[in-house]
Structures are given as structure tokens and as C-alpha cells.
Amino acid sequence: MTTKPELMKRMVKGPDGLEFEVDPLRDYYCEAPPTVMPGAYIQIVEDFFNWARSKSLWILGFGTGCGAIEMRPLMTPRFDAYRFGVAWRPTPRQANLFIISGYLSTKTLKRAIRAYEQMQNPKYVIGLGSCTINGGMYWDSYNTIKKLDEYLPVDLYIAGCMPRPEALLAGFEEMKKIIRTGKAEGANQYAENFAWYKANQKRVIHDWDMPDYNW
Amino acid sequence: MRELYARLKALYPLGELTEQRKNLAFVTVPAAHLRDTLLHLRDKEGFTHLVLLTAVDWLEEGQFQLTYLLNNRALACDLGLRVLIQRDTATMESIHDLWPTAATYQRELREMFGIDFPGSPRIEEEFILEGWNSIPPYRRDFDTLKYAQEAYAERPGRVTHDPETHMRLQMYPGQHPAGK
Numbered sequence: 199m200t201t202k203p204e205l206m207k208r209m210v211k212g213p214d215g216l217e218f219e220v221d222p223l224r225d226y227y228c229e230a231p232p233t234v235m236p237g238a239y240i241q242i243v244e245d246f247f248n249w250a251r252s253k254s255l256w257i258l259g260f261g262t263g264c265g266a267i268e269m270r271p272l273m274t275p276r277f278d279a280y281r282f283g284v285a286w287r288p289t290p291r292q293a294n295l296f297i298i299s300g301y302l303s304t305k306t307l308k309r310a311i312r313a314y315e316q317m318q319n320p321k322y323v324i325g326l327g328s329c330t331i332n333g334g335m336y337w338d339s340y341n342t343i344k345k346l347d348e349y350l351p352v353d354l355y356i357a358g359c360m361p362r363p364e365a366l367l368a369g370f371e372e373m374k375k376i377i378r379t380g381k382a383e384g385a386n387q388y389a390e391n392f393a394w395y396k397a398n399q400k401r402v403i404h405d406w407d408m409p410d411y412n413w
Numbered sequence: 414m415r416e417l418y419a420r421l422k423a424l425y426p427l428g429e430l431t432e433q434r435k436n437l438a439f440v441t442v443p444a445a446h447l448r449d450t451l452l453h454l455r456d457k458e459g460f461t462h463l464v465l466l467t468a469v470d471w472l473e474e475g476q477f478q479l480t481y482l483l484n485n486r487a488l489a490c491d492l493g494l495r496v497l498i499q500r501d502t503a504t505m506e507s508i509h510d511l512w513p514t515a516a517t518y519q520r521e522l523r524e525m526f527g528i529d530f531p532g533s534p535r536i537e538e539e540f541i542l543e544g545w546n547s548i549p550p551y552r553r554d555f556d557t558l559k560y561a562q563e564a565y566a567e568r569p570g571r572v573t574h575d576p577e578t579h580m581r582l583q584m585y586p587g588q589h590p591a592g593k
Contacts, residue, residue: 305542305543331568332567333565338558338561339557340547340557340560345565345566406544
């Protein structure tokens with residue numbers, strides 16, 4: 199791993215004049231890999247949790263590709279996705295649904311992975327548009343990934359190039375169904391197959407200069 | 414545009430003038446005279462805006478063509494200066510001191526075409542690609558499809574249709590696909 203200068207161990211002088219050592223990889227990030235989150239002790243409680251989770255979708259407002267343009271009309275009165283009980287949040291820590299909106303260049307993939315790992319459990323991923331499914335029109339591009347579920351666990355794909363906002367609304371309803379039936383186990387899948395996901399990610403991101411897990 | 418060309422021609426050894434439109438023309442300049450010509454155009458002729466700096470890879474001729482497109486706001490006309498440089502050395506004088514924006518274009522050209530501009534600010538830094546490990550992707554001998562197939566995982570089952578045959582089958586199902 200090549201480390202960025204700001205991630206290197208160094209001596210820092212505090213405002214009170216005291217010098218102390220900072221090792222950003224240990225002090226600012228968590229070294230522990232993600233763990234599988236067990237379900238509730240009894241199925242009916244887990245079902246209730248899932249019902250509650252399906253009513254509370256908070257989307258990370260991070261547009262990775264051109265598909266992000268389809269999310270704008272959803273936030274405005276024309277389509278008004280808020281009436282379906284979904285809302286956009288500005289930071290990963292406040293969101294539980296990550297919409298990969300279109301093509302992902304390897305540069306954006308790196309940011310998307312970081313954003314996904316910073317999100318709190320339970321968390322879900324929707325792949326929006328053909329690009330996330332099989333590359334779409336970027337099938338022969340030198341810099342975009344073609345199969346999103348190699349790098350992040352995807353719960354639902356919405357096909358199209360681009361899908362209309364109505365398709366996204368239908369996708370949200372479908373996502374809620376998946377969560378209610380308890381099949382949205384993406385975060386646990388990611389924790390279980392952590393090594394496999396990391397290996398895939400590192401195969402395409404050649405300048406891996408961040409910690410392996412960094413929430 | 415013709416008058417401008419005549420005035421320039423008296424000062425610098427220029428190539429033929431290619432007029433695309435009334436307000437857009439291109440002219441070839443030897444690399445050694447580029448800076449003087451640009452300075453003259455900027456300071457004396459009112460071409461104060463560098464619209465873009467881009468490159469074309471003439472693989473068969475072994476040359477890169479750099480295009481410096483300048484704009485004269487007052488006359489609303491554009492003049493493109495074309496410079497041919499050797500493909501194997503791929504080095505060109507930097508013009509970041511004439512237009513600071515050129516530095517960004519030069520960084521891009523260095524990354525995408527592998528053309529070096531010594532002395533240009535932050536030229537060594539990565540621009541768009543991070544951790545690129547092959548030949549610059551905009552060079553024509555770079556095989557994009559092959560690279561994409563090797564580097565990125567594919568989902569099986571992708572089908573490609575020839576648009577003409579596909580549409581004919583869609584619209585005239587009974588007809589033989591090859592027949593007209």
C-alpha cells in the first residue's frame with residue numbers, strides 16, 4: 199500500500215504547545231473489518247424491524263454518473279419522492295441507501311467505496327442504469343467498471359439508459375418490499391465476503407492509498 | 414481572416430490557411446515559431462482568449478498535432494494554430510505563462526496523450542486517471558476494448574446486434590435478414 203503524505207505517521211504540535219505523535223491510519227480510522235450484524239432474537243421482532251427500516255429510506259445524495267440527473271426531479275414537486283417516504287441526506291453517516299447512479303469510473307469507485315463503508319448498518323445499494331449492470335454504453339471504456347456487484351453488494355438494479363424518475367419511484371417501492379421480506383442483506387454479505395470484495399476493488403484501483411476499512 | 418493571414422504570413426513561415434467558416438480558420442505553424450505567433454496574436458491582433466488546446470494522434474505519420482484555438486472577442490472570430498510535433502519524442506514548449514489556463518490543458522494532454530510540456534505547473538501530477546498503468550489511453554495504438562476486457566469484470570450474456578439487420582428483422586419479420 200502506498201500511503202498519501204497526510205496518512206503518514208508524524209509529529210504534530212498542538213495549540214497548547216505540546217508535541218505528540220499522530221498515526222492517522224490508527225488514530226483516525228478503524229482497523230477492524232466489518233462484522234455480520236445478527237438479526238433480532240426472534241423472527242417477529244426482526245420482521246418488525248424490517249418493516250420499520252422499509253419506512254425509513256435515507257438516500258445518500260452522491261451522484262456518481264449521469265443518472266444523478268434523474269434524482270433532481272424526484273426531489274422537486276414534479277415527482278416528489280418524499281411522499282413515498284424517502285429523503286436525501288448530504289452525508290454518508292446519515293444515509294442508509296446508496297444509489298449508484300450510472301457509470302462508475304475507477305476514480306469515482308474509490309470514493310463510492312469510502313462513502314459506502316462510512317454508512318451505518320443496515321444499508322442498501324441500488325444500481326441505477328445499464329452502466330451499473332453490464333457497462334451499458336461504457337462497455338469498452340478504459341476507465342469505467344462494468345459490473346457493480348463485483349465491488350459493492352447490490353440489492354436492486356433499475357435497468358434503463360437512463361431510467362425515468364417513475365422507474366426510480368417503482369424501484370423505491372420494490373426496495374421496500376425487499377427490505378420487508380428480509381432479503382436486503384447487502385451489508386452482511388459485504389462483511390462475509392469482505393476479502394473477496396477488497397480483492398476485486400484493489401484489482402481495478404491501482405493506487406490504493408487508503409485504509410482497507412475506514413469508517 | 415484573409416487579411417489577418419496575409420499580415421501574419423509576412424512575419425512568420427505559416428502553412429496554408431484552412432477556412433472552415435467565415436469566422437473560423439486554421440493554420441499550421443512550425444513549433445519553433447508558435448510562441449511568437451501566439452504572442453503576436455494575443456497582443457497585437459486581439460486574440461486574447463485561449464479557447465482550447467487539444468491534440469490529434471496521427472499514428473501513421475508518426476506525429477502529434479496540437480491545436481491552439483484562439484478567440485477574438487471583438488471580431489467574434491476564432492483562429493486555430495496547428496503544430497505538428499514528433500510522436501516519439503512528444504515534447505512541446507509550455508505556454509502556461511501566456512495563458513495560465515493552458516497549464517490545465519497541458520496536464521490533460523500529458524496524461525491522455527503522453528505529450529510532455531516541461532516547466533508547466535503541476536505537470537507531473539495525476540489529472541483525471543489515478544494509478545494509470547498502461548500507455549496513455551488517447552494514443553491510437555492503445556486498444557481500449559482489449560484493456561477494458563482485461564481490466565474490468567464483465568457480466569456474461571451481453572449481446573450486440575448489427576443495427577441494420579436487427580431493425581429489418583423487427584420491422585419486416587418475414588423477410589430474409591440478408592435480402593434487400
